[in-house]
Amino acid sequence: MFFSVRRVSVVLTVALLAQLGLSLVTQPKAAVAAEQVDLKLNVKSAILMDAASGQILFEDRADTPLPPASMAKMMTEYLTMEAVKSGKFSWDEMVTTSQNAADVIGSGGLLALNEQVSMKDMFAAMSIYSANDASVALAEKIAGSEEEFAKMMNAKAKEFGLSEQAHFINATGLSRADMGKYAPKELQGETLLTARDAAIIAYNILKDHKEVLEYTSIPSKKFREKDKTPMINWNWMLAGNKDNINFKKYAYEGLDGLKTGSTDDAGYCFTGTAERNGMRLISVVMGTPKEPTRFEETRKVLDYGFSNFESKPILTAKQEIDSLKTVNIKKGVATQVPVVTQTGVNFVVKKGATPDQFTITAQPVEESKLVAPIKSGDVLGTVKVTYQGTEKVANLIANEDVEKGSWFRLFFRAIKNFFVDMVTGAKKE
Incomplete structure (x- = not known):
């Protein structure tokens, strides 16, 4: 045929x-809907994320836009590490303190006008002590002005796929009123993030610049060797505080970051990360009423994660x-x-x-x-x-x-x- x-x-x-x-x-x-649980949290919003995949394990009003206070510095940290890793700057490069950096209110108060400090030491002050002056100085070093740096933060927010409400007006998380005469002229509004936004920023930091934990895990460190007292990390939950008489009741096994924040408008906030048995989690709590509360509520969220989930090899x-x-x-x-x-x-x-x-x-x-x-x-x-x-x-x-x-x-x-x-x-x- x-x-x-x-x-x-x-x-x-x-x-x-x-x-x-x-x-x-x-x-x-x-897809099967995740189990809904009530952790009885005293927060305005919260979320729990797997740091390896970005998978959400728990959320409570996680898409409510709120002032993040100094948790906004996570984006400042990311952009600083990105600038160094790209070769545009080096950790040994000196940063000169401007009038804006010297005048900024809030945590810090370490720098005098025209004082020169290495980028590495500035970064340590920002990551350990949440220093606003060091944050502003780094922003000006990288972008020329704090407002231009905030524009970079907003561009990176879009790149990360943050919510439409996510917005930055400065490198510190301070309100416009607290910035006084240094408030931005072009950027309007206030800095806002959802708990999901904060978790996504943390996820990207840990994915692209995990070396941040070398700084955020330090309980205390002198800014200058001649200083009489060290900078004390605002993160009481650090595993390194297990023998600290003041913070050992808050110390959490495996916790080595990431960023606290507090203002009158934001209340007390905390983005934490901890690793146990090969599983790293990211937690965010926002709008707690008191300083210890943010750590107490974070413990509930992380305990839920480590008690109920495990890292399982499928292939x-x-x-x-x-x-x-x-x-x-x-x-x-x-x-x-x-x-x-x-x-x-x-x-x-x-x-x-x-x-x-x-x-x-x-x-x-x-x-x-x-x-x-x-x-x-x-x-x-x-x-x-x-x-x-x-x-x-x-x-x-x-x-x-x-x-x-x-x-x-x-x-x-x-x-x-x-x-x-x-x-x-x-x-x-």
């Missing part, structure tokens, strides 16, 4: 679709995926190559989570990339794991080399495949 090129094309198309069908797993089920590196053990390749000595995961995939899950709550799908890369030669480690596909609406993706890589086939081998393979297709087609008629 005569088979046209069109018929052969149809046969090949059907075979390709069948192969793709075998490579894909059923689409994930609808390990070099693991074979049942739905896509091999990938078809063209022009190779072999026609298929085994694939395995490039990295593992972990989820923070409710303790006792069962395998049926995770959906795993896998698919190869586009066909044009599946051509020999193939080297072990080449990315040939992806695997996606879905849990309660959260997705994580890992690469699938070749587990062995496949050399390019000779023209002789490929020629006879094409002839063989042609006749196999003809016989297969004849049997179907």
